[in-house]
Amino acid sequence: MPGLTLTGWGKGLPERVVTNDELSRTLDTSDEWIAERTGIRERRVGGSASTLGLAAARAALGVANVEPAGIDAILLATTTPDRLIPATAPLIQEALGAQCPAVDLNAACSGFMYGLWIARGLLATGSKRILLIGAEHLSRWVDWDDRAMAVLFGDGAGAVVLESTDDRGDLLGFDVGSDGSLMHLISCEHGGTIQMDGKETFRRAVRIMVDSAQRALKDASLSIEDVALVVPHQANQRIIQAACDRLGVDIDRAVSVIDRYGNTSSASIPLALVVALDEGRIKPGDVLLLTGFGAGMTWASAVLRWPG
Numbered sequence: 001m002p003g004l005t006l007t008g009w010g011k012g013l014p015e016r017v018v019t020n021d022e023l024s025r026t027l028d029t030s031d032e033w034i035a036e037r038t039g040i041r042e043r044r045v046g047g048s049a050s051t052l053g054l055a056a057a058r059a060a061l062g063v064a065n066v067e068p069a070g071i072d073a074i075l076l077a078t079t080t081p082d083r084l085i086p087a088t089a090p091l092i093q094e095a096l097g098a099q100c101p102a103v104d105l106n107a108a109c110s111g112f113m114y115g116l117w118i119a120r121g122l123l124a125t126g127s128k129r130i131l132l133i134g135a136e137h138l139s140r141w142v143d144w145d146d147r148a149m150a151v152l153f154g155d156g157a158g159a160v161v162l163e164s165t166d167d168r169g170d171l172l173g174f175d176v177g178s179d180g181s182l183m184h185l186i187s188c189e190h191g192g193t194i195q196m197d198g199k200e201t202f203r204r205a206v207r208i209m210v211d212s213a214q215r216a217l218k219d220a221s222l223s224i225e226d227v228a229l230v231v232p233h234q235a236n237q238r239i240i241q242a243a244c245d246r247l248g249v250d251i252d253r254a255v256s257v258i259d260r261y262g263n264t265s266s267a268s269i270p271l272a273l274v275v276a277l278d279e280g281r282i283k284p285g286d287v288l289l290l291t292g293f294g295a296g297m298t299w300a301s302a303v304l305r306w307p308g
């Protein structure tokens with residue numbers, strides 16, 4: 001069966017930076033509380049799923065040196081599409097000038113990882129090249145008067161180009177799952193704002209992420225000692241720390257960009273990956289462990305060997 005490899009990556013971010021101090025001017029909160037409880041210092045706000053996703057997509061195609069005509073499918077992971085109908089992915093397809101199927105998928109913060117899972121299937125059954133984007137405009141769905149929610153989220157996008165290989169490829173192991181009985185933990189009704197039982201989500205998230213990561217490692221027949229870098233979902237620095245402790249991996253081997261971008265849901269894992277690449281933290285042959293969880297609840301983990 002053909003495998004997959006990753007040939008391009010890019011990010012898209014709004015220019016506007018909103019610091020904790022700025023939020024503290026209108027909310028009963030402080031930089032100290034937010035940084036200590038979440039690790040977040042600032043977030044980006046603005047744009048839309050289509051504009052941020054398009055910027056990330058263009059950057060990823062540039063790195064892969066691929067023309068839009070060479071893409072077989074566009075998968076956009078987002079919980080915050082520009083509108084209910086039509087989906088946002090066709091807007092990106094049109095703006096890029098690509099001629100291929102384009103579809104949105106929503107698995108909350110696990111969306112990008114679900115996209116990877118679906119892309120793997122498409123590449124194994126004949127597609128040659130897929131553009132996978134995670135893009136979010138969460139600031140539109142946040143109650144900016146609710147200090148418990150307003151401090152957590154940010155806007156942004158990350159994208160990758162995935163290509164089929166004749167051999168096993170670089171996706172070495174995978175785990176994916178959902179449990180709809182936990183839907184009450186994080187939700188957003190039509191016309192509403194994001195609601196969350198933070199404490200219970202926190203408690204579940206660590207266990208879910210660690211269990212999923214271990215299943216993906218087992219699927220790859222590897223152990224945590226083989227992993228050069230963990231790229232976790234960026235929901236809370238304390239969740240990242242607790243997950244690393246339980247996995248038995250030093251926090252220095254985990255990517256954290258939550259201080260500058262907050263929780264960007266579907267965009268958080270690709271954004272963290274792209275920043276790690278920009279900072280030269282990933283070398284050819286490195287084994288990466290990508291792991292995330294989100295509303296649903298959903299979860300997914302992947303063991304990826306960095307190509308080259």
Ligand code: ACO
Nearest residue numbers: 029033037108109147148151198199201202235236294295
């Ligand atoms: N500033 C100051 N005080 C605050 C703030 C704030 N921004 N927010 C809450 N507080 C107060 C609360 O009112 C509470 O006060 P009280 O004790 O007088 O009632 C106190 O701080 C403690 O609040 P908790 O909610 O218990 O704080 P906690 O330590 O649990 O941190 C947090 C809250 C950061 C939300 C944490 O629970 C968390 O990160 N949960 C997981 C979130 C997550 O993983 N989300 C991912 C999914 S999102 C998605 O899928 C779209």
